[in-house]
Structure formats: structure tokens, C-alpha cells
Amino acid sequence: MRKVLLGATGLLGFLVVWHLIPATGLVDPQYLPYPTDVAARLLQEFRDLAFWRRLRLTMTAWALGLALATLAAVVLGTAVGLVPFLRRATHTTVEFLRPVPSVALIPLAVLMFGLQLRAALVIVVYAAFWQVFVQVIYGVADVDTVARDTARSFGLTRRERLRYLVLPTALPYLMTGVRLAAAVALILAVTAEMVIGNPGLGRSIELSRSAGDAVGLYGLVVVTGLLGLLVNLVFRLVERRSLAWHQSVRSEELP
Amino acid sequence: MTARRPALRIAANLLFALGLPAVAVVLWGVWSARSDNRFLAGPLAVLDAFRRTWIGPAFVDDVLPSLLRLALGIAGSIVLGVAAGIAIGSLRRLRETLGPLLEFFRAIPPPVLIPVAMLLLGITGTMKVVVIMSGAIWPILLNTIDGVRATDSVMLETADSYRIPRWERLRFVVLPAAAPRIMTGVRQALSVALILMVISEMFASSSGLGYRIAYFQRNYLIAEMWSGILLLGLIGILLAVLFGLVERRVLRWYQGMKEITRA
Amino acid sequence: GCTDSDATTGSPAASGDLRKVRVAALPISETAALWGGIKAGIFRKQGLDVEVSPAQGGAQAIPALINGDIDFAIGQPFGPFRADLQNLGVVIVGNYASSYADGDDINAVVASAKSGITRPAQLAGRKVSVNSLGAAGDVTIMAAVEKDGGDPAKVEFVEVAFPDAPAQLAAGNIDAAWVTEPFITQLRGRGDRVVVEPYQATIPGLATLTTITSAKLKDSDAALVTKFSAAMKETLTWAGDPANEASLRQAIKDNLKLPEPVADSVRLPAFGWQLDRAGLEQLATLARKYRVLDRQPDFDRLIQQQ
Amino acid sequence: MPDGSPLLRVEHLRKVYASATGDVEAVADLSFTMDHGELVCIVGPSGCGKTTLLKCLAGLLRPTSGVVEMDGSPVTGPSPAMAVVFQEYGRSLYPWLTVRGNVELPLRHQKLSRAVRDRTVSDALEAVGLPHAARSHPWQLSGGMQQRVAIARAIAYRPEVLIMDEPFAAVDAQTRADLEDLVRELHLTRGISTVFVTHDIDESVYLGRRVLVLSHAPTRVREDLVIDLPPERDQLTTRALPRFTELRTRVYEQIQRAKRGPAEAGPAISVG
Amino acid sequence: MPDGSPLLRVEHLRKVYASATGDVEAVADLSFTMDHGELVCIVGPSGCGKTTLLKCLAGLLRPTSGVVEMDGSPVTGPSPAMAVVFQEYGRSLYPWLTVRGNVELPLRHQKLSRAVRDRTVSDALEAVGLPHAARSHPWQLSGGMQQRVAIARAIAYRPEVLIMDEPFAAVDAQTRADLEDLVRELHLTRGISTVFVTHDIDESVYLGRRVLVLSHAPTRVREDLVIDLPPERDQLTTRALPRFTELRTRVYEQIQRAKRGPAEAGPAISVG
Numbered sequence A: 001m002r003k004v005l006l007g008a009t010g011l012l013g014f015l016v017v018w019h020l021i022p023a024t025g026l027v028d029p030q031y032l033p034y035p036t037d038v039a040a041r042l043l044q045e046f047r048d049l050a051f052w053r054r055l056r057l058t059m060t061a062w063a064l065g066l067a068l069a070t071l072a073a074v075v076l077g078t079a080v081g082l083v084p085f086l087r088r089a090t091h092t093t094v095e096f097l098r099p100v101p102s103v104a105l106i107p108l109a110v111l112m113f114g115l116q117l118r119a120a121l122v123i124v125v126y127a128a129f130w131q132v133f134v135q136v137i138y139g140v141a142d143v144d145t146v147a148r149d150t151a152r153s154f155g156l157t158r159r160e161r162l163r164y165l166v167l168p169t170a171l172p173y174l175m176t177g178v179r180l181a182a183a184v185a186l187i188l189a190v191t192a193e194m195v196i197g198n199p200g201l202g203r204s205i206e207l208s209r210s211a212g213d214a215v216g217l218y219g220l221v222v223v224t225g226l227l228g229l230l231v232n233l234v235f236r237l238v239e240r241r242s243l244a245w246h247q248s249v250r251s252e253e254l255p
Numbered sequence B: 001m002t003a004r005r006p007a008l009r010i011a012a013n014l015l016f017a018l019g020l021p022a023v024a025v026v027l028w029g030v031w032s033a034r035s036d037n038r039f040l041a042g043p044l045a046v047l048d049a050f051r052r053t054w055i056g057p058a059f060v061d062d063v064l065p066s067l068l069r070l071a072l073g074i075a076g077s078i079v080l081g082v083a084a085g086i087a088i089g090s091l092r093r094l095r096e097t098l099g100p101l102l103e104f105f106r107a108i109p110p111p112v113l114i115p116v117a118m119l120l121l122g123i124t125g126t127m128k129v130v131v132i133m134s135g136a137i138w139p140i141l142l143n144t145i146d147g148v149r150a151t152d153s154v155m156l157e158t159a160d161s162y163r164i165p166r167w168e169r170l171r172f173v174v175l176p177a178a179a180p181r182i183m184t185g186v187r188q189a190l191s192v193a194l195i196l197m198v199i200s201e202m203f204a205s206s207s208g209l210g211y212r213i214a215y216f217q218r219n220y221l222i223a224e225m226w227s228g229i230l231l232l233g234l235i236g237i238l239l240a241v242l243f244g245l246v247e248r249r250v251l252r253w254y255q256g257m258k259e260i261t262r263a
Numbered sequence C: 001g002c003t004d005s006d007a008t009t010g011s012p013a014a015s016g017d018l019r020k021v022r023v024a025a026l027p028i029s030e031t032a033a034l035w036g037g038i039k040a041g042i043f044r045k046q047g048l049d050v051e052v053s054p055a056q057g058g059a060q061a062i063p064a065l066i067n068g069d070i071d072f073a074i075g076q077p078f079g080p081f082r083a084d085l086q087n088l089g090v091v092i093v094g095n096y097a098s099s100y101a102d103g104d105d106i107n108a109v110v111a112s113a114k115s116g117i118t119r120p121a122q123l124a125g126r127k128v129s130v131n132s133l134g135a136a137g138d139v140t141i142m143a144a145v146e147k148d149g150g151d152p153a154k155v156e157f158v159e160v161a162f163p164d165a166p167a168q169l170a171a172g173n174i175d176a177a178w179v180t181e182p183f184i185t186q187l188r189g190r191g192d193r194v195v196v197e198p199y200q201a202t203i204p205g206l207a208t209l210t211t212i213t214s215a216k217l218k219d220s221d222a223a224l225v226t227k228f229s230a231a232m233k234e235t236l237t238w239a240g241d242p243a244n245e246a247s248l249r250q251a252i253k254d255n256l257k258l259p260e261p262v263a264d265s266v267r268l269p270a271f272g273w274q275l276d277r278a279g280l281e282q283l284a285t286l287a288r289k290y291r292v293l294d295r296q297p298d299f300d301r302l303i304q305q306q
Numbered sequence D, E: 001m002p003d004g005s006p007l008l009r010v011e012h013l014r015k016v017y018a019s020a021t022g023d024v025e026a027v028a029d030l031s032f033t034m035d036h037g038e039l040v041c042i043v044g045p046s047g048c049g050k051t052t053l054l055k056c057l058a059g060l061l062r063p064t065s066g067v068v069e070m071d072g073s074p075v076t077g078p079s080p081a082m083a084v085v086f087q088e089y090g091r092s093l094y095p096w097l098t099v100r101g102n103v104e105l106p107l108r109h110q111k112l113s114r115a116v117r118d119r120t121v122s123d124a125l126e127a128v129g130l131p132h133a134a135r136s137h138p139w140q141l142s143g144g145m146q147q148r149v150a151i152a153r154a155i156a157y158r159p160e161v162l163i164m165d166e167p168f169a170a171v172d173a174q175t176r177a178d179l180e181d182l183v184r185e186l187h188l189t190r191g192i193s194t195v196f197v198t199h200d201i202d203e204s205v206y207l208g209r210r211v212l213v214l215s216h217a218p219t220r221v222r223e224d225l226v227i228d229l230p231p232e233r234d235q236l237t238t239r240a241l242p243r244f245t246e247l248r249t250r251v252y253e254q255i256q257r258a259k260r261g262p263a264e265a266g267p268a269i270s271v272g
Ligand SMILES: Nc1ncnc2c1ncn2[C@@H]1O[C@H](COP(=O)(O)OP(=O)(O)OP(=O)(O)O)[C@@H](O)[C@H]1O
Pocket: D017, D018, D019, D024, D025, D026, D044, D045, D046, D047, D048, D049, D050, D051, D052, D053, D087, D217, E139, E140, E141, E142, E143, E144, E145, E170, E171, E172
């Protein structure tokens, strides 16, 4: 309860700052509208079925992309993190591919998949993959030496070691990675819709933008922000359940 | 375990560093030779374009300023991310106040932020640095917060029981304990920063590496575009190497403890 | 009660054996003709069921064209110019929209009131924004500046998307901006001054949008191209008829988020299927002169008026 | 240091750990006082709440109810006059610092000259027999060596009150004897008040001026035994005294009874 | 199990830890053999290399040179017939599993029926006196309780060879005595071969059929003592035997000498 209250205070503070920027004339309200106007527009949008349809499209691309990216990153990251040979052999390639901007890959994606959801999906997966991948590699390396020796000496099989030792150790890292990736995937899902033009929130943003409709534009931007908030809330919940044993969650319970 | 003679070891390292890329280049060559798709330039064409495009004045005019902004963006992200991360990670009240706000901002696509940044900061280098930071700070911030919160309770109790002052506790206990996580975040931030450098230059710009890539892309200068992406990749590798050197220094204890170096 | 703003845009139920055609077009008011033509059933008459993909410019549309994901694209002529220079195998099969040879044009360079710029020559040494560097905008502006006695090499161009230009102009980050409707009206209303209409000043009636397809499709399915061209021709004629203006404006309202008054007042271009090859060649020549292009496209190959 | 009042006063201390799987009452109702310059040994069955008690004394854990007072004022946080040697020595050393760095860290904010600080650290390492390991990292040391580093850190801190939680569990008999004498010497010559948890009954009798025997969890004081051995003690002669044997038997019996108390069953010997 | 050949054969074992700050020679040159069904106690000064030796035996550490053979074939990795109780018990328990989960984990790939597995786990927890803690997590337990969980895990695994590194360091005297008898019982009734590192000299004599005394680091075998006490032992009567006292004195002297050897100075008693 206190947590919700504090969080609301933070958001309220932000809204006040936002309101002050156009109010003090720092920026013309025509270009950065008042939050009250944006809120009014949002309420109007929320009553529009089309808005929810677009939201669903965007969230579908997001969820699918994030799931694929996480799956691939966990599998590959664990393999690369655990096998020194793989790590050494892939190091340069990984470092080469990682900074390739997904936005620059959009033409390639369009070339391969057309102006379709799949093209957007490729971009989302590519961008989100690296976020999780790096975290998993570091997480896998974090296994305690004594804990590892214990597993080895009790003859745990490879699968058991993965399931009961490596995964729990890497889980906090993985959680951070997925939270980072969730935001990146959302950003890319929206950006891809803006650039490729597959239907969704991003396309609406672009439409508002090209119409010079600042209120609508920021309304949608706020919606993406709120989505991020919501997504994070869900992940926090998952984290609290799956990391109940971990120091960071445990310490929350101390007086 | 590794070869004793340094020459051999260097050779082995080189083989590991270049093995997979070499295979990839060969596959790429074969693929592009067999495909009639004009959008897939072959490795030779890209190499040629690379030489023509980037070696010469373009490097000074386009690449160096971009790199400078990149460096500023990364440095800013690290300083701000670690400082804020430690504050937010160790102060529960602050974490609860700022948490939702940060999550809110994290989800906003940079392309829609760029016009606002432009309005507030003008079409300047500062604006681009801010855009780079607006993306690169998140991995560092999140990892620092999580790293600080995961600090072993016995270690903290030890520090408390010896009444180690705030600053020293930070410097000698909390920071090193979170260092492995922070370094993970920095590593991620490097590539995110590079990506955002490109994005920041793809809008409202008339020079820079990102602008060039966007320009080539729009003009179907396919080989040139891929040469730009090649350059990005090379910068990425360079950053990774530099980072590796720093990381090895900063995390020497950690790698020794985890037997990473010996594995 | 809930509303559903998409409900009106649902394309009329496709009957039986229509040929599916995907067309990429920018989400701008100019596309109204295409939307209107589809709604008026002109394409269905030719046995075509047209789906419009809102691609953002040629950078995305041309790969999709080559890949076969879309069949036609409506786009600015510089896209096919560049694509032709790279032998990507695209052809311009017809015009779509052009600027006006006289009267108010559909794009213009607008300077902020405080910059004091009144003539094109004064743009030299100033910061001028275009939506995309190295395209028709900066080429014609440079030509206009030179024509007015200024030094075209001194104009400092920066890239700012049309929708962002008014704000940047107001903030003083740029001195002048090349914008299209509805922003010209918006800026005029604010007291900013139209410096020059660069198309009109250099190549009056220059094509702004053309209809593009891939050479491959044209060779492999000539019948489709013929049918589509016929429908387009009819559509553009239909759109040019003042009697149909209300339908056009309705199409804008259905497909874009423009506020009603803007949609009712936004200036529409001259629609027409017949290409002005001389104008396009002149544009390419200017582009070579200002080193925006390093060669002339092969116009015999590129332009194949249907 | 007001000499009239006791150093530590614990009254009706109770500590319940709240957790998702149910509350655990570790300390039920504990009262005792300790004077300045005393050396109190605490013994009790495994898991009875000794560590919990120490953490409450050190101000690291807030009691659920009851009073913990030091020098007449309630303990609300760690006091600068106290040094703690933790049972989990491995986790209380910082792996990123060398042994020397670990020992030196708490001294940094004491206003000591560089030279004095270096001397203090070297002396402490010498005292625990680890002068040669100063530049190693804790994870390069054996368990016993790590424990000795933790002890050296506490010694170097020169506290008024020393709290030690099974500090000699991981060292060999000879080293243990040496370290026991070291603790006694610090206690005698510097007057350091010491609270010492141990499982070794002989050790508790040899070291202490008093031995507190705790019952099984939730713990209470089962017996508060004064060790009336001469203050000058010696590993061979003191341990050979008949009174020593009497006292150790007494403590042993008490522990055994504490262990076999009704609430917690002792280990069963047979294994299926 | 070929009965003629020894179970373990260690010959000229040497282990050097390579590190950035310089190499550390932990084990210099160590040779001994151990038969099937033996119970060998290893004692030696803190930091002499006992843990290192155990890790080499368990196949967790590769010797720098020398031979470690089990059942006649060289040890290259951990053997499924072996269970290890680590000195750092805290870190060897998985915090994300409950106590029960920790004990059960190594049994998962043994083809046991669910019921048998549950029984085994419950029995093992019962044997160490922790049946009530099965659903807690390790970090909710006291140090001694954690150590007992680690022991329960090794027992439940039903190994042929049990390797224990100071397994009773953190438990009270009474529990310790009970656990000692538990180890002896497992050894006698199930014929488990056991290697047992301890710092408690009485314990080594009470438990062992043989006691290996190691010298300080770099370690060698200083003495290999056969404990000729009757196999049926009892906490009270055995420890009262004159032969017991003789043997313990002997081990004590050897350790003391090992400690005071020329290479490593013992702890100095005085503190600046
Ligand atoms: N963090 C915790 N959460 C829940 N219960 C705890 C926690 N810490 C300790 N306990 C419980 O409190 C009781 C006392 O623990 P404590 O560590 O004080 O015992 P101890 O006397 O130090 O035992 P030992 O001699 O084994 O170290 C135990 O039953 C333990 O399970």
C-alpha cells in the first residue's frame, strides 16, 4: 500500500514537471501539450474499440517477440556461457552482431518478409535477444564454486545441474535481462510499426505525428509508457514468486 | 592448461577470434554469389565499399564526431546509471517512489523522444548525447539496482558492526559487491549506446555514421550500407576489447574466485 | 458507450474471383485519390482487390516491391531514380500526383518571421530543413536559390521530418523549413513567411508522386500491370474531377487522423496518370549538377508509361 | 565507562523470525547482565538462538520485544566500540580485498597515522599466525585461515567489547589453544569485555569467567555459572585442575539436559 | 568391488595453486593407500592442505602431479559412489531449495520409487535431528543446522565412500557425540569407507581405524597411526580407556610438531 502511494507520488511529481514545461513557456503547448489535455484524449481513446484492437496487435508482436527472444537467448546463452570453447569461438561474432542497430536491419527484414508482422517480429526478436543473452552468460558464470563442486561430487547429471544449480543462480540475471528485453521489445514493436507500417500503436503514433496532432501523439506515447509500467508490474510479481529465496527479495522482508 | 609458449597462445587466440567470422564470411560469399538478390552485396563488394567510403575524410568528418558523442554518452550513462542505481538500490523509499516513473520512461521508444529532445536541447550534439544516454542508462541502472540489492547480508552486517562510514561502505563493500552486475550492465550498455548513436543520427542530422547509413539505405547503395554496418560491428568489437581490459582489472578478484580464468 | 473508429474503413466485401493486389502508399493526404478510387469500386471493376500498405517511404517500399510482397508502390520519383542507378529493376509505370504550375503550390519553404528571410537568395548561409536529404526538396531549393542569385552551396540543409518542422522553426533551431500541407497553412497562420515554392520556381508542375512497380512483375504479369494502370488512370481522373472532392476529403478523414477543419481545407495536388518525362529528366539533371546524384538514371528503362 | 552500571543488560529479550512458511520463535525470554571487563561464554544446543542473541547485542537485529541496553542506553544500532567475529566467517570477508585490506578496512575511519595502522594490521595478522598471507585474497585461503583473518580483523579494531560467534570452529587444536590464550590475554591486559559463543565445553570453562548455558529453541537461560578458576590460566595446568573437571561436567550435564528437553527431540541414532 | 586391491591409492600427489600473486604449493608429496571399508581420519594444522587433498580424492581438483587411483583406475572426475560433506557447508547448500529439496536433489537420478526416496530423506533428516526443519530454506537455519543438513544429504545418498571435511565443526558437543556415533554406525553396518577430516584430536581417535597426521603446508604425511581400539566403541567407555589417552597424546604431539615445523611459524601470542 505504502509502495503504491510512493510510486504514485513519483508519477505525480513527473506530471507536475511536465505541466510546468509548457506552462512556463519553455516549449509551446502546441508541440508539448498539457498533460490534462493528453489525459482527456486518452479517455476518449479508451472508449474506442479500434484503439484496443491496435493495442492487441502491438502486444501480440511484443509478446511473441519477447518469448522467442528469451527462449533463444536462454538456450544459446547457457550453452555459450557453460562451454568455454563456444564462448571463445563466438566472442568476436557476438560482439560484432550486438551493436548492429535493429533499425538499420529493417530493410533487410522487409526484403525477407515483406511489409508484414513477421518483419517486425524479426526486428523485435533480434533486439530483445541480446539483452537476455548477455545477462544469461554472466549469470551462468556466477555459479558458486562450492555449490558447483557439490553438484559434481553428488554426481548430478548434466540436466539436473542445469535445472537445479545453473538456472537458479542465473535466474536473477535472467530476470533483469527479461525486464530489459521487455522494454526493448516494446520499443521495437512500436518503432517497427512506425517505420514498416504494420498496423498497431506505432502506426497510430506515426499517423498522429504526420498530422501534427501533438495531443494524440503524446497520448499514445503515454500509453506505451503505461504499458511498460504494466509489463514491469507483471515481471515483478513473477520475480517475487520465483526469487523468494534470493537476497534481494528476502531483504525486502527485514524490519 | 593453455599453451605455454606465448607465440602459440597468441595463435590460438587469433584462431578463436577469427575462426567463426571467417566461416561466416565464406558462407556469406557463397550465399551472395548464388543469390540474385540485389540487396545482398557480396563480401568483396562490401570490402571495396568500405575502403571507398570510410577510409579518408569521411572518417574524420562522420565517424570521429560520432565516436566522440558515443564516448560521452557511454561515460554519462555509467556515471549517472551507477550513481542513481546505488542510491535507488540502497534506499528503499527512493526505489518505491521512482520505480514506476523509471519503468514508464523505459518503455517509451527513443524515436518519439527525439523530437522532444530536439525541442528542449536544439539540434545539437548535446541532444544526441542525451538520446544515447536515454537508452544506454537502463541496463546499467537496472543491473546496479539489482546488484546492490543482492549484496550478501553477512557482508553488510560486517560493515555495520564495524561502523564503516557511509562513503567507505559504498566504496569498499557495496560497489565491489555489485561490480559483477554493474559490469554486465555496462557491457550491454555499450551496444545499446552504439545503436542509439545511429538512431539519434538517423533523425535530424546531416552528418555522422548513423546519418551515412540511413543515407545509403535510402539510396539503395547496398554495398555502402553494409559497409556502414560492418564499421558498426568493428566499433562494437573494439569497444568489447577495451571493455574486456577494464573488466579484467576491475573484476580480477571475481574471476579468480570463480576460476573463470582457469576454466 | 464504445465507439469503433475503424468500422468505416473496412473495405467492401471482396466478391468471388478478385485478384488480390498489394499497394504501398504513404499515409498522407495525397493518398486520398487511391483510397477514394478503391471505395468508389474502380479497381473492382478491373477485377482487382486492392489492399493499401502504409509504407514509410521508398526505403521500405522498394525492398518489399522487389521481394514481391507488394505489387505496386506510390512514391516520390527520387526513390526509383536511386533504385535505377543501382540496377534494382524498378519501373515507373505512370504518374500519380504533381505540383501546380501556378497558384499556391503543395509544398513551400517557410521561414520564421524572426529570421527576416524573404527571398530564396537569403537562404544561403542559413539552416534549412528538408524531410529527406538528397531528394527533390534540397535539389529544387538549391536551384531556386541559384536562380535568385544566391550561392546554393552555402545553404545548410538539415533533416527534419515535416511534422517536426513547425516546432523546430518556432524553437529557432532552424531558419527555414521545406514543408507540405497541412503545415504550410499552419505556419502561415502563425505569421511565418513563405519564401519560395521550389518546385514551381524551378520545374513547374513537377511530379511529386509516381506509380512504381518492379520490372519482374511487369514482365511476368503484364496483364495485371495493364489492368492496374487502367484502374489508376480512371481513379486519378475521377480524383481530378471537382465533383468528387467531397469523397476525397471523406477518404482523408477515414484514413488519417487529421482534424476535421484541416482535412476539409488541406490543399490537394494535381492528380493525373500522364508522366511528364521532361520534368523528371530535368530534376535528374539538377540533381547531378548539385552532386546529389552522380549519374543520370536510364530513363528509357525506368519510365515506361502505361 | 561508568563502572557502577553493567555493560550489557538484556531483559525479557524475545525474537521471532517472521517468514512466509511461518514464524519461528528463536529467543523466548532471555535476561542477563554483564559487567565491564567480563568474559562471558555462551553455550547451548545447535540452533538454540545464540547467533540471534549476539546479533541483538550487536545492534544488527531488532528484538521482537524486550530490552537490550549497553552502558545504560538502549541498543538501536551497531556501536563503534564493538567488534564482531561472525560464525559465517567465509561470507563476512570481502573477496575483492586482500587479507590485509580486509583487516585494514574498519581502521580506515579511525584517525590513525598510516604507520600505526600498518603496524596494527601486521601485529594482528602475526597474532593469528598469518603474516605470510597478507597479500592473498580470502578465497585463496583454507577455511581455518579465513576464520583467523576474521579474528585478526576484530583484534586490530581494538574494540571495548568483542563479540565472537564460534570463532575457533575451523582451526586445529594447537592453533585453537594459542588463540584461546590470545583472547584471554586481550581480556586481561586490555580489559576487553568479551562475549564468546562456543560449542566446546572445555573451551567455555577454560576461557570464561562466567558460562551461560542456554536451553534449546525458543531459548531461555538455563544456567548462569560462575567459573571460579584463578584468573591466570594455562592450557596444561588449568585444564588439569579437579575444579575444571567439575565445572566442565556440570556444563556438560546442563547442555545435555537443555538438548534433551521436551520441545526438541535430539538426533536419533538409527538410520533406515 | 575387487577386495584384494586398495580402494584408494595416492602416490606422490602434488598440488600447486597457480595464481596471479604467485604459485602456492599446498600439497608437496603425499602417498598413502586406503582399503575398502576403512575409516581414516585426517588431522593436520590449519591451512596444511587437507581440503585440497580431499578435493583431489573426490576428483574435483586435478593434481599437479602424482597419482590418485580409486579401485585401481585413475580418478579423473567425481565418482557416483562418493559423497562429500564440504567444509563450507553454507555455500554447498542451495538457497533456492528447501532443506528437504537439498537432501533429495542427489537422489533424483537414482532409480528409487517416490516412496522410498521420501523415506530415505526423512530418515536422514531424522538422523541429524532436523525432521522439523524439512520445509525451511537453508538461510532460515542456524549454522549448525545447515551443517547437519549437508550431513543428511551425504547420508541419504548412501555412498560407498564418504568424504567429510570437518563436518561437525559447527554443532554442539552433545549433537557432535550423536553424529560421531552415527558415522561409526554407518561405517560398521553398511561398510561405508570414510575419509574424515577433523581438528578434534579426540574425535579422530574415537572415530578412526587409522589417523593420518599431515605436516604443515606444503604437506606430507607425517604419521600414519593405526588406532587399535576395539571396533565396538562407546562415548563413555572408549574415551575412558588408557589406550585412548595414549593414542590421543601421540596424535597431539605429532600435530604440535607438524605445526612447529621449520617452514611455518606458529601464531605468536603477544599482540602489540
Ligand atoms: N533468517 C531466519 N529466518 C527464519 N528463521 C531463522 C533465521 N535465522 C535463524 N532462524 C532460526 O532461529 C533459530 C536460532 O538460530 P540461531 O542462528 O540463532 O542459532 P544458533 O544458536 O546460533 O545455532 P548454531 O549453534 O547452530 O549456530 C533456529 O531455529 C533457526 O532456524
